[in-house]
Amino acid sequence: MSPARSTSPGPETGTAPLVQVRNLSKDYHLGSFPFRSTVRAVNDVSFDINHGEIVALVGESGSGKSTIARILARLEQPTAGQLIIGGQDIFATERRGASMKYRSKVQMVFQDPFGSLNPAHRIEHFLTRPLQLHGENDSPKALKLKLRELMATVGLGEQMLDRYPHQLSGGQRQRVAIARALAVEPEIILADEPTSMLDVSVRIGILNLMRKLRDERGVSMLYITHDLASARYIADTTMVMCAGDLVEGGESIELMAAPHHPYTQLLLSAVPDARRTQTVRPPKRDAAARNTGRGTGERIALSASHWALKVPVPAA
Amino acid sequence: METLTEEDRANNGHTAAAPVLSVKNLQVQYTAESGNVTAVDDVSFDIGAGEVFGLAGESGCGKSTIANAVMRLLQTPAKITGGSIELAGRNLLDLGEEELRRTRWRDVAMVFQSAMNSLNPVMTIGDQIVDVFTTHERMPKKAARERAAELLKLVDISPDRLKSYPHQLSGGMRQRAVIAIALALKPSLLIMDEPTTALDVVVQQEIMHQIKELQQRLGFSILFITHDISLMVELSHRMAVMYAGKLVEVAPSKDMLENPLHPYTNALMGAFPPLSGPRVELTGLPDAPPNMAHHPTGCRFHPRCPLAIDECRTVPPPLLPKTANHDAACLLVPGYVLPRERSRR
Numbered sequence: 001m002s003p004a005r006s007t008s009p010g011p012e013t014g015t016a017p018l019v020q021v022r023n024l025s026k027d028y029h030l031g032s033f034p035f036r037s038t039v040r041a042v043n044d045v046s047f048d049i050n051h052g053e054i055v056a057l058v059g060e061s062g063s064g065k066s067t068i069a070r071i072l073a074r075l076e077q078p079t080a081g082q083l084i085i086g087g088q089d090i091f092a093t094e095r096r097g098a099s100m101k102y103r104s105k106v107q108m109v110f111q112d113p114f115g116s117l118n119p120a121h122r123i124e125h126f127l128t129r130p131l132q133l134h135g136e137n138d139s140p141k142a143l144k145l146k147l148r149e150l151m152a153t154v155g156l157g158e159q160m161l162d163r164y165p166h167q168l169s170g171g172q173r174q175r176v177a178i179a180r181a182l183a184v185e186p187e188i189i190l191a192d193e194p195t196s197m198l199d200v201s202v203r204i205g206i207l208n209l210m211r212k213l214r215d216e217r218g219v220s221m222l223y224i225t226h227d228l229a230s231a232r233y234i235a236d237t238t239m240v241m242c243a244g245d246l247v248e249g250g251e252s253i254e255l256m257a258a259p260h261h262p263y264t265q266l267l268l269s270a271v272p273d274a275r276r277t278q279t280v281r282p283p284k285r286d287a288a289a290r291n292t293g294r295g296t297g298e299r300i301a302l303s304a305s306h307w308a309l310k311v312p313v314p315a316a
Numbered sequence: 317m318e319t320l321t322e323e324d325r326a327n328n329g330h331t332a333a334a335p336v337l338s339v340k341n342l343q344v345q346y347t348a349e350s351g352n353v354t355a356v357d358d359v360s361f362d363i364g365a366g367e368v369f370g371l372a373g374e375s376g377c378g379k380s381t382i383a384n385a386v387m388r389l390l391q392t393p394a395k396i397t398g399g400s401i402e403l404a405g406r407n408l409l410d411l412g413e414e415e416l417r418r419t420r421w422r423d424v425a426m427v428f429q430s431a432m433n434s435l436n437p438v439m440t441i442g443d444q445i446v447d448v449f450t451t452h453e454r455m456p457k458k459a460a461r462e463r464a465a466e467l468l469k470l471v472d473i474s475p476d477r478l479k480s481y482p483h484q485l486s487g488g489m490r491q492r493a494v495i496a497i498a499l500a501l502k503p504s505l506l507i508m509d510e511p512t513t514a515l516d517v518v519v520q521q522e523i524m525h526q527i528k529e530l531q532q533r534l535g536f537s538i539l540f541i542t543h544d545i546s547l548m549v550e551l552s553h554r555m556a557v558m559y560a561g562k563l564v565e566v567a568p569s570k571d572m573l574e575n576p577l578h579p580y581t582n583a584l585m586g587a588f589p590p591l592s593g594p595r596v597e598l599t600g601l602p603d604a605p606p607n608m609a610h611h612p613t614g615c616r617f618h619p620r621c622p623l624a625i626d627e628c629r630t631v632p633p634p635l636l637p638k639t640a641n642h643d644a645a646c647l648l649v650p651g652y653v654l655p656r657e658r659s660r661r
Contacts, residue, residue: 060517061516169604169605199543200544200545200587200588201587202600202605203587203600205600205601205602207589208598208599226516227517228517229590229591230589232591233595233598253595267518270517270521271591272517272520272547273550273591
C-alpha cells in the first residue's frame, strides 16, 4: 500500500476541507476572586482537516493538544474562534453543545481504554447503544449484522461481544472504543493518544487500523500524540504544538526531514532512536526553544505543504 | 548453561571476572485461587561491574517481578520458589530481615515505576534525603544535610531545592531527586523499573542522559527495565528480552539491534516506526498477550509467532548460546543446535 497519500481531497468530495478551525483560543481561569489568573491553553490556532486525511497534532503534555480535541468534540467551550464543519459554523449555530447530528459526524476515542468503557456492561452494549441512538430503528436481526460487521472492521472476533471489558486486553479494548466511534459512521474521529496506554507490541496494530479506516472508509482523523514517529507513520499532515501555539505544520515526512522551528527540532532530537549513530546531547531548554514568546503569529511558508511560525528574536 | 556463557564472557573479556549480580534459575510464583501462576520461570543472568543490563518485554511478562525479587520486596501472594540471587557473592535469599535491611539501599537501590509519585508529599526533598543518611549511616543531621546538598548538585538540582516540597518541583526534577536518593549510599547496583514512562520525550531524554553520565562517573551497575526497546538499546550494554516469564534472548545491545534472533525480539524491534527513510508498513504482533496462568505447550510464544512450525507447539526451546555472547531460545534460529548435539569448542 502507499501510505504517502496526497492531501488533496478525493474525487467524490468537494474542494473545501471537511473541518476548518479558525483562530481558536481557550483560556482557563484559575483561582477565585482576589487571586484570579488566566492560563491561555490554546492560542489563536487555525488549521484544516481534509476529507480522508489523518492530521497529527504533536507536542508535550500541557501544550494544549488535548484541549483542541476536547473543543472539537464539544466537551469544552472555546474562548474565541470558529469551527466550520461541512460549511456550517458550528459554534454559532450550536451554541449549547453538541447536537445529535454533530455527534453523528464527530466521534472521539479516548486515551485510556481502561477508563472509557463501563466495566458493568458487555462489549455488545457499547456498540448497540450508538446504533440505537443514531441509527434507523434496526430490527434485532439487522442490528446483529451491523454489530458483526463492526467487530470485523476493527479486527475482533464476534465472540468478544459477550465479554466484559476486564476480559479484554488493552489493545482489544481500544479496538472496541474505535468500533464504538465507528458505529455512527462519523466523518471524523478525534483520537486522543489512543496508543499511549498500550504495550509497544500492539500499538502498531491500532495505528494500522486507523490507517485502514482512512484508506477504506475515507474517515478523517485528528490524531493527538506525543510520539512523533507514530505521527510520521500514519498522518498525512503533522502539526506541532508548543505552549498553546501551533508552531509548525506540514506534510509529515517533509516536516520531520527538515524541521524548521526550534521546538520541533527539540522534540525530534528527543525521540529515542536505537539506530542513531552518535549520542545527542539534550539541548538546553532555553527560552527560544521552550517558549515561543507568543511572537507575531506570522507564518512562514517553507514550501507548498510546509510552514512554520516565525520565531521571535532569538535570545542572544 | 549459564556457566558456559559466563566462561565465554570471561574469555571475551566482556565483563569483569566477578559479576555484581548473579541470578540463577530464579522462579517466582503468585498464588491465585485458580492455581499457582509462575510469573518468572527459570531465569538466569549476570550483571557485571559497571554494566548496564536491560530487561525488555511486554507488561505482565514478569520483568518487574524480577526487580522486586532482587530487592526482596515480594510479598504474598508472590513467592520465590526456586533459584538464587547472588549480590557480590552473597545469596540474598538466605538473608534475614535485619541483614536485608542493611543490604537494601546500601548495596542495591531501586528507582520505582512512576517514582516521581513515590516521594513523600509532606516532607521536603532535603528531609527525605537526610533520612537515608541518618537511618543507614547514623550520620549527624548537619553532615547529612551537607551530603544531601551535594547529592542534589550531582543530579543538576540547585541545593536551594532542599527546602522544597515535591509538589513544588516539576516531574523531571522529582524523578532526578528520586535518582539522587537511590544513589545516596553509593550502591553497587541500581535497579530502574520504567524510570521514564510517565515523562514527556524531552524530559525523558534529559533524564536518560543524566543516568548515563552518572553511571559512567560513579561506575555502578544498572538493571534497567522498560518496554521501550529503542530507549534500552541507547542506554544498556547488554540486554535480555523476556516473554511470558522466560528469557527468550540475551545479547549485547548492539548485536540485539542489528541481528535479533528470536521472532519476538524481531517483532519488538519492528514495533517502532522509523523517523527517517520511506514509510514502510509495520506489522506488530497479534493482540493476544500470553495467559500467565495457562502457558501454551512448547514455545510460549508460538501462538503469536509468525514463523511457528509444528515442533514449536511441543518442544519448549531452551535458552542456548548462538555465538559467544548471544543466547536465544528458539528452535528456528539459524544454526541452532539441540542441547545433546552441542559441542562447544
